Amino acid sequence: MPYKLFCAIPDKIADIEGAGIPVSGTMDDLLKEIDVVLDATPAGIGEKNKVAYVKHGNKAIFQAGERAEVADVFFHGYANYEKGIGQRFLKLTSCNTTGFIRAVDCLDRVVGVEKVVVTIVRRVADPGDIHRGLVDMLRVDPIPSHQALDLMLIMPHVKATGILVHTPVTHGHIITLVVTPKKEISKEKALELFNEHPRIRVVRIADGFNSNTSLFQYARFLCNPRGDMYEIAVFEETIGLSGKDIVFAINIPQEAVTIPETIDGVRACMEMQTDRLEAVALTNKYLGMR
Numbered sequence: 001m002p003y004k005l006f007c008a009i010p011d012k013i014a015d016i017e018g019a020g021i022p023v024s025g026t027m028d029d030l031l032k033e034i035d036v037v038l039d040a041t042p043a044g045i046g047e048k049n050k051v052a053y054v055k056h057g058n059k060a061i062f063q064a065g066e067r068a069e070v071a072d073v074f075f076h077g078y079a080n081y082e083k084g085i086g087q088r089f090l091k092l093t094s095c096n097t098t099g100f101i102r103a104v105d106c107l108d109r110v111v112g113v114e115k116v117v118v119t120i121v122r123r124v125a126d127p128g129d130i131h132r133g134l135v136d137m138l139r140v141d142p143i144p145s146h147q148a149l150d151l152m153l154i155m156p157h158v159k160a161t162g163i164l165v166h167t168p169v170t171h172g173h174i175i176t177l178v179v180t181p182k183k184e185i186s187k188e189k190a191l192e193l194f195n196e197h198p199r200i201r202v203v204r205i206a207d208g209f210n211s212n213t214s215l216f217q218y219a220r221f222l223c224n225p226r227g228d229m230y231e232i233a234v235f236e237e238t239i240g241l242s243g244k245d246i247v248f249a250i251n252i253p254q255e256a257v258t259i260p261e262t263i264d265g266v267r268a269c270m271e272m273q274t275d276r277l278e279a280v281a282l283t284n285k286y287l288g289m290r
Helices: 010-018 027-031 045-056 095-111 146-154 187-196 212-221 259-269 276-286
Strands: 036-039 059-062 073-075 089-092 113-123 159-167 173-181 200-203 232-235 240-242 245-252
Touching: 027 045, 036 045, 036 259, 045 059, 059 259, 073 146, 073 259, 089 259, 095 113, 095 146, 095 173, 095 187, 095 200, 095 232, 095 245, 113 146, 146 159, 187 200, 187 245, 259 276
Parallel strands: 036 059, 059 089, 073 089, 113 159, 200 232
Antiparallel strands: 113 173, 173 245, 232 245, 240 245
């Protein structure tokens, strides 16, 4: 195998080795060798694993499904990198929240943002999930969505609310945002800011980018591993104004979009870089983004 495999449940080592897969040790053995854990286990398991991390003196970054109390900081690489510097336990935002915070933060740093209204058309399950799924149905969650609440935890100076609609697809979410800026901004300026952001890819409906699947196909045509995309996509023709509010729609590639912010988290908690822009730029370069 090209890398070491450790088994979290010692009783299962014999089963794994019996299948011809070499095991290098238990989770306790692994924790003795590393500095920081990227815990992507199902919600609730990470909190249980934290006991072992504390015992072995590890730092850890937890996926968004864990309770907020599991971490010292609710983390986003662009919006609040400084808060994660030197902290022991970080928790990431969800794929949706990670993506639209990039766009909101991009505007906020130039014109300021007062309020955000988010509508999420959410894929109901990942491609490999067979234990759940909607068929011929759109399911609506109560307002506000947790993603809007999470934005306010990361960016407490911004008011946010939102509605979420579960949709029977597996590749990507589509989100519409209505952003109220503190200073007026033109459609052209918003487009310029989105084009300058390394983790935002502006696409045009006129060029065939008119769906979630068109972005997934594009990633495959680029020969990205697994068809992954790290950038969110802003649909250029959806950028518009309603009074002073800026309106636009984005695509979230849910399987890969949080990877850059995960690497940012490692840089922050390990104090590899203490400057936000230096840290995210190194992550972007490592992942082949601008």
